[in-house]
Amino acid sequence: MEVVKIENVTRVYQIGKLETRALQGVNLSIASEEFTSLVGPSGSGKTTLLQMIGCLDQPTSGRVIVNGKDVTKLNRNQRADMRRENIGFIFQFFALIPTLSAYENIEMPLLLNGQGAGERKARVMELLKAVDLTDRANNRPDQLSGGQQQRVAIARALAPKPALILADEPTANLDTENGRQVMDIMQKLNKDTGVTFVFATHDPRVINYARRVVTLQDGLIEKESKPVKK
Template sequence: MEVAKIENVTRVYKNGKIETNALSGVNLTIENGEFTSLVGPSGSGKTTLLQLIGCLDQPTTGKIFINGKDVSTLNKSARADIRRGTIGFIFQFFALIPTLNAYENIEMPLLLNGVKPDERRKTVTLLLEEVGLSDRANNRPDQMSGGQQQRVAIARAFATHPSIILADEPTANLDTANGEQVMELMTRLNKESGVTFVFATHDPRVIKYARRVITLRDGLIVDD
């Protein structure tokens, strides 16, 4: 079953009179349980495609379906609802809320989804164990290493058991050992829970984990 379907999607950024085609007609289907890598040089459209699949942005033309629902023309609030329920994000920078500790950061999407306190506690505790950070539950982001922060971000993305987790260069700011640890964690979650992962990267050490590699260049898919 397809989690995401992209039909003839273009995305044009306007800056004054200058127009930049970030995506120039992309067609793509992501099936449930995939572990897919988007590769390509900088400016090829990887991040734009992830943002469109993640309902953070809207296409200039074309359609995007998430779990069969057309999300291309949804308003801001409806897109927030889709993100909250079905999409998890992992960013290149360790995108945690600095005033919340590891536990509270993971708990945030559960709170936004209205999950009851008991269930929240159970889920967050399990996830902290899963990512090997039970002893760091009360640490704030500035008290953790980059690798630990990214593992918290993965746990947060996974907390609501989304249909798809989108990761934009998740290892770009990590050393080799931490990068591998993060990729192994993502692989394990994918295998054990079946959650779909799509991640953008141009690091060959990361690409090797992917079971499907989609190559983008100048806003077009050139290899799949």
């Protein structure tokens, strides 16, 4: 089943008189349970493409269909609802709310979804266990290491049981060991829960985890491949 369908998407940024074409007519389809990597040099359009899929930005032209719904036709609040219900995000800079504990950060999307207290608690504890942070539940982000923070971010992304998780350079701010741990967890969750992962990276070690690699160059898909495991 298709989770994401990108049809001839362009994204043009106008900065003063300067026009930058971040995406120049991208077509892409991502099926359910995929573990796909978007790769390419800086400025190739990886992050922009993730933002389009994640309803964080709107294309200049073309269509983006997520979970069967054309998100380019949604208004601001509907896109927020779409993100809350269907899409999880993992960012390079961890992106946790600094005033909330690990538990509360994971709980936040469930609160926004209006889930009951008992249901929320069970889900948060389940996720803390899945990312091996049960003993860190009450710690705030500044009391956690980078790897632990990224694991909390993964748990938060998974909390509302989304159809799709988008990760932008998820290991860029982590050392090798923590990067490996994070990728292992993502891979395991993909296998165990069937949630679709799409991640942008230029770290070769991360690319090796992907089952499908989409290479972008100058805002266009240059090629698709399967990584060669060493």
